[in-house]
Every structure is written in C-alpha cells, then in structure tokens.
Amino acid sequence: MKVKIKRWHTVGIWQWNMEDSTDVCGICHNPFDACCSYCKMPGDQCPLLWGKCTHCFHLHCISKWLETKDSEGTCPMDRQPFEAAT
Numbered sequence: 001m002k003v004k005i006k007r008w009h010t011v012g013i014w015q016w017n018m019e020d021s022t023d024v025c026g027i028c029h030n031p032f033d034a035c036c037s038y039c040k041m042p043g044d045q046c047p048l049l050w051g052k053c054t055h056c057f058h059l060h061c062i063s064k065w066l067e068t069k070d071s072e073g074t075c076p077m078d079r080q081p082f083e084a085a086t
Ligand SMILES: [Zn+2]
Pocket: 025, 026, 027, 028, 029, 030, 035, 036, 037, 057, 058, 061
C-alpha cells in the first residue's frame, strides 16, 4: 500500500515538472538534459542551440526543422525568424 502511494506521488511530480518546465525542447519535447530523438546518448554529440527569441532547442531538432519548407526559417515556438544567439 505504502509503495503504491509513493509511486503514484512520484509520477505526479514528474508530470507536473514536465508541464511546468521550459527545460524541454519545443520540437521533440525531450528534456535538455536528454538528447534529441535523433540521438541515443546525451552529451557533446547533441548540443543545444539558443535563438535570439530566447527559445532553446537541440541543435539537431532546430536544424531539421529549419530544413523543412514549412519552417520558412522561423522559430517553431513563436514563428519569428530564427536567429541563433551567440
Ligand atoms: Zn529536441
């Protein structure tokens, strides 16, 4: 009984964090401490890229997005022209 309640509680906190957090990639919705859906291992192989609009994505996710015709070079979150912040 106690174990069951504890597990439910943990899942609840996890979901709340996910919804409330901006620390997930707006494209693949994976957290930034995990890698994008194209990669298997987080780390230097899968860097993050910040835009001037302050949105952040996995480099692989934003470059795939910008390659698509629909993107028209915009940020998928706010549809502003996407420029990498340096
Ligand atoms: Zn991503």
